[in-house]
Each structure stands twice: as C-alpha cells, then as structure tokens.
Amino acid sequence: MSPTIDVQDLVVRYPRGEAVKGLSLTVEPGRCHALFGRNGAGKTSTLRALLGLVRPTSGQVKLFGLDVTQHEAEVKARVAWVPDAPGFHPWMTVAEVLGYAAALRTRWNLALQEHLLTRFELDLSAPTSALSKGQKTQLALVCAIAADPELLVLDEPTSGLDPLVRRQFLEAVIGVFQEGDPAKKTILVSTHLISEFEGVVDGFTVLSGGRAVLSTEADVARARYCRLRAWFDVDAPLGVPMKTVKPVSREGRMLEFIVDAETDAARGWLTAQGAVRIDASALSLEEIFLLAA
Amino acid sequence: MTASRVSWWWLLSLLPVLAAGPTRALPAVLVLGAVVFAARASSPLALRLRKELRLAVLPGTLLLVCSGAGAWAEVLPASGAVAGLVETLPWVLSLVLPTAALLLPMVAEYERGTLTSFFLSPLGARAFAEKFALGASLVVLSWLQVSASDAPAPELWWLALGGHVLALATAPTWFFFARKEGTSLGLVTLTPFFVATPIGFLAGRGPVLAALALYGVVMLAVLPKAVRRGALGLPLDEALSLPGARWAARLAPPVISAELTVQRDVLVLALLGCVAFAGLFFNGAAQAAPMALFLLCALAASLSPALAFSESARLGTLEPLLVVLPRGAVFRLKALTSLGVTLLGCGVVPLALMGASELEGASVIAAFSWLVAMAFFWAVGLATSVHGAGVAFAMVSAWAAAFLGAFVQVLVFALVSLAVGSALGSGHSRDGAMAVVFFVSIGLAVLVAWRRFVHQPAAPARLAVLAAGLSVVVAAAVGALSALTSPAS
Known part of the structure; x- marks a missing residue:
C-alpha cells in the first residue's frame, strides 16, 4: 500500500523567500503524524502545498500515491x-453550512454529522456569525469528519480554544475520526501545543528554517533521549564521556545530563563512578522538540 | 513595492502638475517636499510619512493623473472618442476618487490589523492628523487641477467641487465611526454621486449646495449611529437585500446558491443604477441618465469578481473550497457565476430599461458596445481580484487598470490610425475595430486571471505587464488595419 503522504525534496518559494527548503516526509496510512516547529519554520507552507493551496516550487508531493497537482480531483475527494x-459565510446558519459542505462532497456521513452535532451541542439554526471561535472550530471539524476523508489535516486546530473545547476536539478527532477504520484514517497535525498531542501522535517531524531537523516515531524518540540524574557521596565528576544533547549540569554532588541513545552505557559509567542513586526519565515530546528546534 | 519605487511613482505623477503653472505648483511642491523628506530622512515622522505615502500611492497618484487629465487634451487628437474621454474623465472621477484617496489608506490599515495602533498610541492623534493632512493636500491639489481645466459645463464644475468637499468632510467621520471595510467604503464613496448627480444635473448650483449641507448633517449625525448598530455594513441595509437574494438563491443548488448570495451587492448596485436612470430620465435629464447608469453598472461589474474572490478570501471561505475542489473548478464556478450575474444585472436589465425608454441604448450596436464594456470592466476586475487583495483594493486596481488601459488603447488606436493616414472617424467600422481591441483585452485579462489563480505563476505582475503590452500592440495593429481598410471620412 502506498504511503498516505509522500513528500520528496519539497521546496516552496514565495517572492519574499523560501519557506520550505527540501523537505522530505513519509506518513503511512492509519498514523497520526505531527509537524512541530517554531513560527516561520515552514509548517503551514508544507500543509498548504499538501492541500494544493500553493504550488510547490520544486519537489514531489504525493497523497495516496497520487501527485497532488496532476490528480487534483481524486486527491481532494479523500x-x-x-x-x-x-x-x-456569515449569513449561513449551522445547518446551511453543513448542507453547503455536503454539496461539495461525493460522500457524506449523515449519522456521524448528527453524532458530532449532539456531542458538541451545536444549534443548527444558529447563524455562523454568532458562533464563538471554539464553536466555529467544532463546526469545521464536523464538516471535515462527516465527509469521511482518509486524510485529516489539522492546522493549529486547538490554538485559542479553552481547555474543555480542546479536550472535546481531541476526543472527536481520535475517537470518532479513527474509530471506523483506524488502519486507513490518517491524521496530519501542525501545532504549537505539543503537550496536548503527547499521547495522541504516533510520529512527528520537527521543522526548523524550512527543513526537517528530526523526523521519528514518538516511542522511538522517547526511548532514544533519556534524562539521567545521579547523586554521589563526594563531588560529582566534572565531565561525561558519552554523547549528550544538552550541556551537563553539575551541582555539588548531583550530576544531570541527557544522553542520545546511550542510556545503558551512561548508567554503567555512573555506577562505575560511584553513584549512590540514579534516576532515569524519558523526555516529553515538548522537551525533545526544544532540543531539536 | 520598495520605498524608492513608491517615491518614483509619486514624482512621476507630480511632474506634470509642477509643469502646469504656479497655481497648481504650490500644493504640488508641498507634496513633493513630503515625498523627498520621507525618502531621505530617518526620523520617526519620516518613517510614518513613508508608510502613508506607500498606502496612498495607488489612489493618490490615480487621483492626480485623472484630475490632471484636462491638460492632456492639448497633446491628443482633438476629435472623436479620445477628446470626449479626456474631457469627461476628470469631472466624473472627481466625484469618487477624492474620497477613495482619503479613505483607502485607512481601509488598508484596517484590513491589515494595524489600525488599532492608532487608538492605542499616545501619538495616535498626531499620526491621524498627518494621515489626514496628506490626504487633504492631495484632494486640494486635485481640485486645483480640475478647476484650472476648461470646464465643459458649470454643473460639472459644481459636481467636482461637491465631490472634493464631501471627501474632506467625510473622511474624519468615517474614520472614527464607520465600519472600516470595503463595502462601507463603497457606500461612503458612492453617496456623493447619488446625492449630487441628479440634483446637479437638474437644477444647478443652489440645490447642489443644499444637498451638500444635507449630506454633511447625515454624515455627522445619522450615519455614525447607523454604522455603529451595523445597519450599513452593506451598500444597502442587509435586511433589505438579503431576503431577495436568498429567495432567488434557494432555487439553485447550495454551492451556486452561496455564490449567488455573495453577489447580492452587485444586483443592489445595478438596481440603484436603474433607479438613478429612471429618476434622471423622468425629470428631464435624458442625456445624463445613460451616463449615470453606465457608471454604476461598470462599478457593479468590477465589484462582482471582487466579491467572488477577494471578499471570499477575506472571509476565509475560499480556501476550504480549494481544499475540496480542483483550482480550475473553483475558478470556473466563481467566474461564471459572477459573469452571469454581471451580464444579467449590468447588461440585460439596464439595456431593457433603456430600450423601454427609447434611448440610444436600444440600437443593436450600442447594446453590443454596452455589453462589451461591462465584460471589459468585469474581466479587469477578475484579473485584479483573484490574488485575494481586499475588495476595496481590488476595485481601485480594477478601475485604475480599466480606465488607464482603455485610455491607452483608445489613444494608441487613434494615433496609429492617424499615422497610417486616416482621420479618426466615428463610423461603425471603427466601432467594430475597437470592439476587436476590447475583445482581445477581455480575453487577455481572463487569461491573466486564470494563470494567476489556477497555475499560480511566480511573477504575476510580469504576466499582467506582458498582457497589457500585448493588448496595446493589438490596439496598434487593429488601428492600422482599420485605417487602411476604411474610407477616409
């Protein structure tokens, strides 16, 4: 089966400069993949190129094995x-927006629409101009999920929402969207709120300056980076012989450092140095992002 | 656009004014001083002025070029369509452009979200005063140019004065109280036209002054309250226009229905044109009625694609459409709906009205020219709207491009015809030749719009310049052919 997303050497250049500089990215079906990056890292430009909203300057963008510029209609239907x-449109009611969105689609899951409307408590007769930001996002999510797509693209979906709406949103995305056929339902999300998606994403790519600086599975990343804290009876050693990804912190008899894929070797070395206590903890995705970005 | 390029645009538009004598030169020197100061100095004032000059470059230079167009009559062929265009242009535009020159920079700030800084800054009052002073000097300069021209009729002179005075009176009120968006700007810009035109044509200066006073009261007292309540967000009250549009839209599928509802302001504007026409016609101003109708229909024709593309982009409804449909399909959907509404509202209905009034519009050739003109304004509007600029900017760009484009084409056509050896005639063969030129221009404008929207070329400006150059070459070629094949008149 072709990967849902297959981007090779993507370059997106605007008149003011390059937003994406040779990005490659592969996401298999059924995965939830996140794009992390600081402002201006190229996340939105990457999403816009995937969605056909901007034409790539060079490189190849394939969704479901199809080139997005050559098979526009087939790709966009999914x-x-x-x-x-x-x-x-400000004059439309919630019901009219849903009718309008359904009219643009070949498939529309009415039962799913009703389920989500009940869940979000959206009033069908309310004009969209009277909806709050959270309700608008919920309505956009209903329009997206009821179309029964195979790829759901979320661009900073929870920014500016209150915690309750954020939780409802994530539950709907994961619970409802991926419920029917989880092996085929893929999610690509771009977000600043990394901690929100901590337990949700299967893999992630960290973008910086338009390039991917780290692209990995979430579990692999957690296993790879490890924070070690060791206490000694005497002053802690001055240096660490293995590869660390952050300057070593030494305070009296305590030593703290983060190792990159050498956890066991580091533990052995600490024991050999006479450490009386060693704490090891996996990094959160946000901490990994801060290391990579 | 870089700061140096902005300065060059200002200098180019000011040079003819400076060369036209001391009456016009004095305010021009002041504006020139501001341009030079902004370009050379590095103080906070220069920085603010540079920003204002950048925001005002399009409406400001267009205002100066158009209001100074009277001087061009001396260097152009003294007969036919060119002379008529040159004589009429500054007077007609002086009703609309001064307001646009003052208010467009404010709309630009609103649309970019920078207007709030005026109200939050301790120097906000001073910054606003500078903004208004620059706009006011442009309006005064424009008026000096218009008044120094040979007035074709006293009514037109008073109308132009009305347009300029109203612009100065309106700007502060609008800035502080109105909703700063394209449609609100459209209302304020067009109101002088609605108020002053019928009275001015019918009765001369006294009623015009009364109308100005009435309008001032309305602007200062009634309008601010109305816009605060959101009653005038559209050119007419939404409560009036929306049910009618909805009734018609319900008959269509949801996607077409949404596009038709977006176009409601076009129909409202065309309807107002018909009302203005009927008012003028039945009050004895039969000659002025078609001109008023034409201008309003042309405005509506250029507004139509701006609503379909620019307004849709501003509302955020364009991109969701592009995510689910191919770009070409979205372009066809929006462009064809907009063209249909334009041809119906600005073509068929006005022509039927003129036909019923037994005016010149009833003849087949005049009706054909009318439709070609509407399609021309629509096509230029389409080319300037597809890249998602605000409605106000898309419309001003469209009008600038349409007027200058038409002017240059007519001029090139006429000069080449003369150079080839035939006097500029007014026969139907000439009309046909000009129609060819405009057809080519319409085709090129649609092609530019298609390329910009669907294929997203890296340098859309280069594409537009190329198309404009090509249309001028066609105008020259058709002019030469026309002169060679037609008998001299």
Whole structure:
C-alpha cells in the first residue's frame, strides 16, 4: 500500500523567500503524524502545498500515491482540512453550512454529522456569525469528519480554544475520526501545543528554517533521549564521556545530563563512578522538540 | 513595492502638475517636499510619512493623473472618442476618487490589523492628523487641477467641487465611526454621486449646495449611529437585500446558491443604477441618465469578481473550497457565476430599461458596445481580484487598470490610425475595430486571471505587464488595419 503522504525534496518559494527548503516526509496510512516547529519554520507552507493551496516550487508531493497537482480531483475527494481560523459565510446558519459542505462532497456521513452535532451541542439554526471561535472550530471539524476523508489535516486546530473545547476536539478527532477504520484514517497535525498531542501522535517531524531537523516515531524518540540524574557521596565528576544533547549540569554532588541513545552505557559509567542513586526519565515530546528546534 | 519605487511613482505623477503653472505648483511642491523628506530622512515622522505615502500611492497618484487629465487634451487628437474621454474623465472621477484617496489608506490599515495602533498610541492623534493632512493636500491639489481645466459645463464644475468637499468632510467621520471595510467604503464613496448627480444635473448650483449641507448633517449625525448598530455594513441595509437574494438563491443548488448570495451587492448596485436612470430620465435629464447608469453598472461589474474572490478570501471561505475542489473548478464556478450575474444585472436589465425608454441604448450596436464594456470592466476586475487583495483594493486596481488601459488603447488606436493616414472617424467600422481591441483585452485579462489563480505563476505582475503590452500592440495593429481598410471620412 502506498504511503498516505509522500513528500520528496519539497521546496516552496514565495517572492519574499523560501519557506520550505527540501523537505522530505513519509506518513503511512492509519498514523497520526505531527509537524512541530517554531513560527516561520515552514509548517503551514508544507500543509498548504499538501492541500494544493500553493504550488510547490520544486519537489514531489504525493497523497495516496497520487501527485497532488496532476490528480487534483481524486486527491481532494479523500482529504479534509481544519484550519486554525475557520471561515464561513456569515449569513449561513449551522445547518446551511453543513448542507453547503455536503454539496461539495461525493460522500457524506449523515449519522456521524448528527453524532458530532449532539456531542458538541451545536444549534443548527444558529447563524455562523454568532458562533464563538471554539464553536466555529467544532463546526469545521464536523464538516471535515462527516465527509469521511482518509486524510485529516489539522492546522493549529486547538490554538485559542479553552481547555474543555480542546479536550472535546481531541476526543472527536481520535475517537470518532479513527474509530471506523483506524488502519486507513490518517491524521496530519501542525501545532504549537505539543503537550496536548503527547499521547495522541504516533510520529512527528520537527521543522526548523524550512527543513526537517528530526523526523521519528514518538516511542522511538522517547526511548532514544533519556534524562539521567545521579547523586554521589563526594563531588560529582566534572565531565561525561558519552554523547549528550544538552550541556551537563553539575551541582555539588548531583550530576544531570541527557544522553542520545546511550542510556545503558551512561548508567554503567555512573555506577562505575560511584553513584549512590540514579534516576532515569524519558523526555516529553515538548522537551525533545526544544532540543531539536 | 520598495520605498524608492513608491517615491518614483509619486514624482512621476507630480511632474506634470509642477509643469502646469504656479497655481497648481504650490500644493504640488508641498507634496513633493513630503515625498523627498520621507525618502531621505530617518526620523520617526519620516518613517510614518513613508508608510502613508506607500498606502496612498495607488489612489493618490490615480487621483492626480485623472484630475490632471484636462491638460492632456492639448497633446491628443482633438476629435472623436479620445477628446470626449479626456474631457469627461476628470469631472466624473472627481466625484469618487477624492474620497477613495482619503479613505483607502485607512481601509488598508484596517484590513491589515494595524489600525488599532492608532487608538492605542499616545501619538495616535498626531499620526491621524498627518494621515489626514496628506490626504487633504492631495484632494486640494486635485481640485486645483480640475478647476484650472476648461470646464465643459458649470454643473460639472459644481459636481467636482461637491465631490472634493464631501471627501474632506467625510473622511474624519468615517474614520472614527464607520465600519472600516470595503463595502462601507463603497457606500461612503458612492453617496456623493447619488446625492449630487441628479440634483446637479437638474437644477444647478443652489440645490447642489443644499444637498451638500444635507449630506454633511447625515454624515455627522445619522450615519455614525447607523454604522455603529451595523445597519450599513452593506451598500444597502442587509435586511433589505438579503431576503431577495436568498429567495432567488434557494432555487439553485447550495454551492451556486452561496455564490449567488455573495453577489447580492452587485444586483443592489445595478438596481440603484436603474433607479438613478429612471429618476434622471423622468425629470428631464435624458442625456445624463445613460451616463449615470453606465457608471454604476461598470462599478457593479468590477465589484462582482471582487466579491467572488477577494471578499471570499477575506472571509476565509475560499480556501476550504480549494481544499475540496480542483483550482480550475473553483475558478470556473466563481467566474461564471459572477459573469452571469454581471451580464444579467449590468447588461440585460439596464439595456431593457433603456430600450423601454427609447434611448440610444436600444440600437443593436450600442447594446453590443454596452455589453462589451461591462465584460471589459468585469474581466479587469477578475484579473485584479483573484490574488485575494481586499475588495476595496481590488476595485481601485480594477478601475485604475480599466480606465488607464482603455485610455491607452483608445489613444494608441487613434494615433496609429492617424499615422497610417486616416482621420479618426466615428463610423461603425471603427466601432467594430475597437470592439476587436476590447475583445482581445477581455480575453487577455481572463487569461491573466486564470494563470494567476489556477497555475499560480511566480511573477504575476510580469504576466499582467506582458498582457497589457500585448493588448496595446493589438490596439496598434487593429488601428492600422482599420485605417487602411476604411474610407477616409
């Protein structure tokens, strides 16, 4: 089976400069993959190129094994998008927006629509101009999920939402969207709120300056980076012989450092140095992002 | 656009004014001083002024070029369509452009979200005063240019004065109280036209002054409250226009229905044109009625693609459409709906009205020219709207491009015809030749729009310049052919 997303050497250049500089990315079906990066790292430009909103300057973008520029209609029939600031015609009611969105699609899951409307408590007769930001995002999510897409693209979906709406949103995305056929339902999310997606994403790519500086599975990353704290009866050693990803912190008899894929070797070395206590803890995705970005 | 390029645009538009004598030169020197100061100095004032000059470059230079167009009559062929265009242009545009020159920079700030800084800054009042002073000097300069021209009729002179005075009176009120968006700007810009035109044509200066006073009261007292309540967000109250549009839209599928509802302001504007036409016609101003109708229909024609593309991009409804449909399909959907509404609202209905009034619009050739003109304004509007600029900017760009484009084409056509050896005639063969030129321009404008929207070329400006150059070459070629094949008149 072709990967859902297959990006090779993507370059997106605007008149003011290059936003994406040779990005490669592969996401298999059924995965939830995140794009992490600082402002201006190229996340949104990458998503826009995937969605056909900007034409790539060079490189190849394939969704479901199809080139997005050559098979536009086939690709777009299988993709849905929730932007960070959803826009609706202000004179339309919630019901009219749903009718409008359904009219643009070949498939529409009415039962799923009703289920989500009940879950979000959205009033069908309410005009969209009277909806809050959270309700607009919920409505955009209903429009996206009810279309029964195979790829759901989320661009900063939870930014600016209150904690309750954020939780409802994530539950809907993971619980409802991936419920039916989890092996085929893929999610690509771009976000700043990394901790929100800590237990949700299967893999992630950290973008910096338009390039991927780290692309890995979430579990692999957690296993790879390890924070070690050791206490000694005497002053802690001055240096660490293995590869660390952050300057070593030494305070009296305590030594702290983060190792890159050499946890066992580091533990052995600490024991040999006479450590009386060693604590090892996996890094959160946010900490890994801060190391990589 | 870089700061140096902005300065060059200002200098180019000011040079003819400076060369036109001391009456016009004095305010021009002041503006020139501001341009030079902004370009050379590095103080906070220069920085603010540079920003204002950048924001005002399009409407400001267009205002100066158009209001100074009277001087061009001396260097152009003294007969036919060119002379008529040159004589009429500054007077007609002086009703609309001064307001646009003052308010467009404010709309730009609103649309970019920078206007709030005015109200939060301790120097906000001073910054606003500078903004208004620059706009006011442009309006005064424009008026000096218009008044120094040979007035074709006293009514037009008073109308131009009305347009300029109203612009100065309106700007502060609008800035502080109105919703700063394209449609609100459209309302304020067009109101002088609605108020002053019928009275001005019918009765001369006294009623015009009364109308100005009434308008001032409305602007200062009534309008701010109305816009605060959101009653005038559209050119007409949404409560009036929306049910009608919805009734028609319900008959169509949801996607077409949404596009038709977006176009409601076009129909409202065309309807106002018909009302203005009927008012003028039945009050004895039969000659002025078609011109008023034409201008309003042309405005509506250029507004239509701006609503379909620019307004949709501003509302955030364009991108969701692009995510689910191919770009070409979205372009066709929006462009064809917009063209259909334009041809119906700005073509068929006005022509039927003129036909019923037994005016010149009833003849087949005049009706054909009318439709070609509407399609021309629509096509230029389409080319300037597809890249998602605000509605106000898309419309001003469209009008600038349409007027200058039409002017240059007519001029090139006429000069080449003359150079080849035939006097500029007014026969139907010439109309046909000009129609060919405009058809080519319409085709090129649609092609530019298609390329910009669907294929997203890296350098859209280069594409537009190329298309404009090509249309001028066609105008020259058709002019030469026309002169060679037609008998001299």
